[in-house]
Amino acid sequence: MQKWFSLSEIKRLIGSLYSLMGLRKKADREAWQSRPRKAIGGGLEYHIFSLPQEIQHAMKIKTSNEKIQALESKPAGRLGSVEGAKLQIKEKAEKTVNKNLRLEGMLKADCLDDLAKRRMNAKLEIIKLWEEFEKSSTEGKTASQYLFCCAYNHGQIEVADSVKDVISTISQSSLMMWIKQARNEGIVRLAGKYGNRKKTGVFYANQQLNDFIVAMFKQYPHCCAKQVWRGICANMQRFEIESAPSLRTVARFMDDWKRDNMAEYELMKNPDKYRGKLMPAFGNASQGIDRYLQLWETDSTPTDVMLKDGRHTIIGVIDVASRRPKVFISKTSNSVAVGLLMRRAIIDWGVPDCVKTDNGTDYVSRHITELFKSLEIEQSLCPPFTPQAKPHIERFFGTFTREFLELVPGYIGHSVPDRVDIEQRKSFAERITRGKEKDVDALPELTAVELQRQCDEWIENVYLKTPHSGLNGKAPIDFIADWINSGKPVHRITDPMSIQALDYLLAEVPGNKGIRNITKNGIRVDTFNFIAPELAVHIGAQVRVKYDPFNAGYINVYWLDGEVLCVAQCPEITGVSRAELAQVATAKSKQLQSEQRKKHKSVMRSMKPKNVGKEILQHYKDMPGRYIGPENVIEYNSPALQQAADQVGAIEAMSEPLTVDEINASAHKVTPEQEKLMAEIIDLEERKKANAEREKEEKKARAARYEEMLAANFEGISEDDDKWRRYWETSAEGRTHIRMKNFDAEPWPIINAR
Numbered sequence: 001m002q003k004w005f006s007l008s009e010i011k012r013l014i015g016s017l018y019s020l021m022g023l024r025k026k027a028d029r030e031a032w033q034s035r036p037r038k039a040i041g042g043g044l045e046y047h048i049f050s051l052p053q054e055i056q057h058a059m060k061i062k063t064s065n066e067k068i069q070a071l072e073s074k075p076a077g078r079l080g081s082v083e084g085a086k087l088q089i090k091e092k093a094e095k096t097v098n099k100n101l102r103l104e105g106m107l108k109a110d111c112l113d114d115l116a117k118r119r120m121n122a123k124l125e126i127i128k129l130w131e132e133f134e135k136s137s138t139e140g141k142t143a144s145q146y147l148f149c150c151a152y153n154h155g156q157i158e159v160a161d162s163v164k165d166v167i168s169t170i171s172q173s174s175l176m177m178w179i180k181q182a183r184n185e186g187i188v189r190l191a192g193k194y195g196n197r198k199k200t201g202v203f204y205a206n207q208q209l210n211d212f213i214v215a216m217f218k219q220y221p222h223c224c225a226k227q228v229w230r231g232i233c234a235n236m237q238r239f240e241i242e243s244a245p246s247l248r249t250v251a252r253f254m255d256d257w258k259r260d261n262m263a264e265y266e267l268m269k270n271p272d273k274y275r276g277k278l279m280p281a282f283g284n285a286s287q288g289i290d291r292y293l294q295l296w297e298t299d300s301t302p303t304d305v306m307l308k309d310g311r312h313t314i315i316g317v318i319d320v321a322s323r324r325p326k327v328f329i330s331k332t333s334n335s336v337a338v339g340l341l342m343r344r345a346i347i348d349w350g351v352p353d354c355v356k357t358d359n360g361t362d363y364v365s366r367h368i369t370e371l372f373k374s375l376e377i378e379q380s381l382c383p384p385f386t387p388q389a390k391p392h393i394e395r396f397f398g399t400f401t402r403e404f405l406e407l408v409p410g411y412i413g414h415s416v417p418d419r420v421d422i423e424q425r426k427s428f429a430e431r432i433t434r435g436k437e438k439d440v441d442a443l444p445e446l447t448a449v450e451l452q453r454q455c456d457e458w459i460e461n462v463y464l465k466t467p468h469s470g471l472n473g474k475a476p477i478d479f480i481a482d483w484i485n486s487g488k489p490v491h492r493i494t495d496p497m498s499i500q501a502l503d504y505l506l507a508e509v510p511g512n513k514g515i516r517n518i519t520k521n522g523i524r525v526d527t528f529n530f531i532a533p534e535l536a537v538h539i540g541a542q543v544r545v546k547y548d549p550f551n552a553g554y555i556n557v558y559w560l561d562g563e564v565l566c567v568a569q570c571p572e573i574t575g576v577s578r579a580e581l582a583q584v585a586t587a588k589s590k591q592l593q594s595e596q597r598k599k600h601k602s603v604m605r606s607m608k609p610k611n612v613g614k615e616i617l618q619h620y621k622d623m624p625g626r627y628i629g630p631e632n633v634i635e636y637n638s639p640a641l642q643q644a645a646d647q648v649g650a651i652e653a654m655s656e657p658l659t660v661d662e663i664n665a666s667a668h669k670v671t672p673e674q675e676k677l678m679a680e681i682i683d684l685e686e687r688k689k690a691n692a693e694r695e696k697e698e699k700k701a702r703a704a705r706y707e708e709m710l711a712a713n714f715e716g717i718s719e720d721d722d723k724w725r726r727y728w729e730t731s732a733e734g735r736t737h738i739r740m741k742n743f744d745a746e747p748w749p750i751i752n753a754r
Contacts, residue, residue: 004045005059006037014058025205026052116191122166123178123190129157130175145172201245203253208239213254215607218600221269225251231612234619268600292483293490295320295380296355297393298341300333300362304401306410307451308444314455315341316400318393319349322479323468325396325459329452335365339506342371347499351491354378356390366513366716374505392470404458409445504556507546512708513716514544515560523557523568530555530568538565542713702728703737 005013007023018026027034033050037043048056112120130148137144151157153169181189203209209232216223216231229250236244258265289295298317305311313333318325326348328341342355355372357363359381372379382389405411446454464477471479484490493499510516516523518541522531525545535557543565548554553572557565709717709725717725728734 003048004035005048006039006043006045010046010051010055010059013062014055015062017055017058029204112188112191118162118166120187120191122163124182124187125159125163126152126167126170126175127179127182129159130179133157142172145175149175201249201253202241203245203249206239206241209241209245211603212239212607212609213250213257214600215603215609216612217257217265218268218604219609221265225254227612228254230616230619231609234612234615289320291353292321292480292488293319293350293352294354296345296352297390298338298355298357298363299387299390299393299397300360301397303329303451304405304412305408305446305451306412306444308447311412312448312451314397314400316393316397317341317345317355318396319352320392322483323392323396323470323476324349324480325393325400325463327400327452327455327459329448329455331448333360334362335367336506336508338362338368339371342368343502343506346375346493346502349490351375351493352377354380356380356382358382358387358390359384367509371505375502399463404455404462408451408454504546507548507556509544509546512712514546515542515712515715516545517542517711523555525555528570528572530570532557532566532568534566535568699733702733706734706737 007020007027010023011018011020026032027044027046030052033047034044035047037045048059051059129152130145133148133151134141134144137147139147148157149170149172152159178190203213212232212235213228216228220227225247229244229247232239232250233244236242296317296319298315300313300315303312303314310331312329312331315328315330315333315337316325317327326341326345328337328344330337330340346352355377357368357379362368364381369379387394464480465475467473467475493502510525516525518535518538520539522529522535523543523545524530530545542560544558544560545555545568546558548556548567554567554569557568559565706725706728709721714722714725729738
């Protein structure tokens with residue numbers, strides 16, 4: 001039996017059911033199973049079982065007819081066997097097709113909507129009632145069907161109201177058709193073929209139109225149907241269409257596309273929301289993490305609470321195995337603030353095996369990386385723009401915001417819509433009068449210290465005691481208690497000297513990564529000179545310094561390889577205590593995704609929706625307009641205008657010619673146009689002078705930037721700074737600067753003058 005057919009062979013077998021072009025579009029749209037055709041001409045051939053049932057049915061009937069014709073061409077002596085073969089082939093084909101249709105109908109019946117199911121069930125109930133009626137009838141089949149339909153229409157047959165509501169009357173022809181459809185095509189055929197024209201419109205037949213709308217969604221996610229329709233009207237020749245679809249058709253297709261491609265549209269409109277709502281999350285980020293202090297996750301987020309000293313940032317850390325969190329309230333987030341949070345967590349909990357952070361500058365700074373390296377803690381960096389790589393701290397921040405921060409005085413909302421909702425809680429009159437009278441409720445009530453205390457209390461008394469789904473319903477405090485009470489080891493820092501050493505590791509470094517030169521005046525840090533007897537024999541050497549975490553008058557001095565040199569002090573400020581400082585900088589972005597992005601870029605390149613505004617304008621400019629001919633002008637006049645004209649004429653007649661002196665004097669007057677030109681010349685000279693001064697200052701700034709890098713021996717500079725340095729050294733300005741500097745450094749020759 002032949003199983004693979006080309007489109008030409010299928011067209012020959014099914015006749016006029018589909019055109020060759022219609023078959024090709026249907027094969028592409030429904031993704032029929034295909035393979036390359038080995039015969040001459042190439043192309044594709046399709047497996048018969050991947051074709052729709054109606055096409056299979058038509059092909060089998062055609063094949064049966066061809067077989068019958070072949071049998072009929074044989075000698076007349078075999079006429080009886082031919083006739084028998086005809087019947088056998090027809091019956092076999094019809095039984096096979098009807099069986100497949102019934103099986104397909106049973107599968108499709110479960111996918112029907114409510115209205116279609118009601119129609120199908122009502123017709124099935126009527127067929128069942130007819131079969132019972134036929135058994136008790138003494139008339140022939142045709143007469144019985146007629147009597148049954150009359151009895152049903154006059155309400156003489158008891159039937160459920162649900163059936164009568166759907167089908168109030170029936171005819172004999174309808175009853176016969178339903179019975180035949182149920183027997184040959186399955187029960188799903190009784191539901192009717194409503195909606196078979198879906199996805200057959202112009203946007204599905206013309207791929208360019210489809211791609212144009214997808215490109216518009218990508219470039220302008222919130223575009224309306226009228227804008228898209230005007231873009232189509234401006235590009236009809238490009239899309240090879242004679243007339244544009246109606247505005248309603250465009251709007252209907254846009255709504256259908258958004259509904260059928262909800263995830264793709266959300267990715268175009270809001271990638272962050274797509275990642276949170278629609279991106280698959282089938283895995284388990286805590287799989288394999290079963291030990292206390294095995295893995296920590298840390299991140300930063302705005303507090304969403306307005307404090308007396310402004311808005312602050314929350315830096316958080318969570319132990320993945322126990323879900324134990326700790327937060328630190330800081331004005332901003334930098335490496336110093338992250339280090340202080342690590343200090344609190346290490347002293348209170350213990351030393352972790354690994355800490356997972358993002359790629360923000362506050363987490364990958366030398367200060368933090370050296371801290372982890374000194375404590376032999378592994379630092380795991382998440383890929384850029386992937387907050388889902390550290391889901392536990394992200395989920396804690398969500399819970400922390402919803403269950404705690406929203407109840408804190410001064411909560412301003414997590415987003416602009418949240419803030420608007422908070423403002424809408426007051427009536428319009430209250431919002432208007434708030435500008436005249438100070439709103440006491442809107443003033444911040446808490447300081448950063450007070451908020452820190454409340455956060456710590458909520459974590460210790462609420463969060464740790466609440467059952468957690470990630471711990472199979474166990475509370476975090478119970479997990480910690482079970483771990484500690486079982487005698488399992490916990491690496492802690494309890495010795496006072498070790499805690500003091502930890503504080504020195506966490507000490508902040510000055511600018512330029514703490515690298516300084518020892519001069520004859522000592523070490524210069526923050527406009528102060530720090531001195532020590534040990535520095536006297538190392539003048540000119542480079543060292544790295546750190547602030548003393550407890551006294552602002554001292555600094556710790558190290559060699560560049562980390563070896564301790566000494567402790568230097570500033571006599572002017574010795575003994576002044578140094579307060580804890582914290583600064584924060586959060587960095588969150590996103591990654592883009594995937595095959596959808598590549599497809600969108602391809603469509604964008606081909607459709608170029610950025611130019612649709614110009615195309616629409618040009619399309620309307622090219623449209624033929626209504627010609628306006630010359631006007632039939634009638635001179636307008638009034639008594640007042642006539643009187644004024646007479647006065648003007650009299651004045652002109654009375655005016656005398658100018659004398660020669662007056663003419664010569666007027667010739668030397670400067671016209672307004674000449675004054676304007678002179679002002680422009682003066683302004684141009686002033687701008688040239690200002691540009692020259694600015695260029696001079698910029699050259700000085702570039703030279704100072706290079707000298708600052710040179711002073712650090714180009715160590716620790718970023719990749720961008722290194723690229724700029726190499727480019728500047730090869731430029732004319734840089735070569736001149738270096739040549740002049742070397743010239744100044746060379747000793748002047750001694751000239752003996754007599």
